[in-house]
Amino acid sequence: MSASSLLDKNKLDEIIQSYDGEKSYLIAMLQKVQEIYKYLPEEAMTYIGSKVEGLSPATVFGVATFYAQFSLEPKGKYEIKVCDGTACHVRGSMPVLEAVKKKIQLQNGKMTTENGMFSLETVSCLGACSLAPAMVINGKIYPKMTPDAVEIVIDTILKENV
Numbered sequence: 001m002s003a004s005s006l007l008d009k010n011k012l013d014e015i016i017q018s019y020d021g022e023k024s025y026l027i028a029m030l031q032k033v034q035e036i037y038k039y040l041p042e043e044a045m046t047y048i049g050s051k052v053e054g055l056s057p058a059t060v061f062g063v064a065t066f067y068a069q070f071s072l073e074p075k076g077k078y079e080i081k082v083c084d085g086t087a088c089h090v091r092g093s094m095p096v097l098e099a100v101k102k103k104i105q106l107q108n109g110k111m112t113t114e115n116g117m118f119s120l121e122t123v124s125c126l127g128a129c130s131l132a133p134a135m136v137i138n139g140k141i142y143p144k145m146t147p148d149a150v151e152i153v154i155d156t157i158l159k160e161n162v
């Protein structure tokens with residue numbers, strides 16, 4: 001299914017109208033769009049940028065890329081978050097992150113795999129520093145991760161999905 005066929009323009013119009021088409025509410029509008037689609041489809045940003053007075057698609061895109069809360073790619077079935085806060089960083093979160101990237105075979109600088117199974121992001125602190133380096137998959141925390149542990153965790157998920 002292409003992204004454009006997913007787009008419900010009436011829904012987008014409703015969102016725009018609920019903020020009186022006021023450009024100062026752009027972030028709130030984008031939050032609503034992300035609530036619906038779980039990410040910000042490019043077509044939705046273009047639509048809002050061309051509909052709301054005083055905005056342009058480029059402006060909307062610029063705002064969306066600036067804020068880490070917005071995802072410009074669909075999330076995977078399994079959302080992996082690797083903590084790179086200070087405690088996790090000094091205890092080796094970067095090798096863990098690299099191991100995840102390699103294991104799930106992220107390509108072309110994307111953060112979601114082609115098959116939609118995994119998406120990956122880094123977060124600044126999960127509030128579990130005593131478990132550093134920590135990783136979270138779909139809300140479940142994986143403490144004291146190592147590259148070898150990443151291998152096992154991802155293999156287990158893959159086996160559950162054959």
Ligand code: FES
Pocket residue numbers: 083084085086087088089124125126127128129130132133134
């Ligand atoms: S720095 Fe990673 S959980 Fe706090």
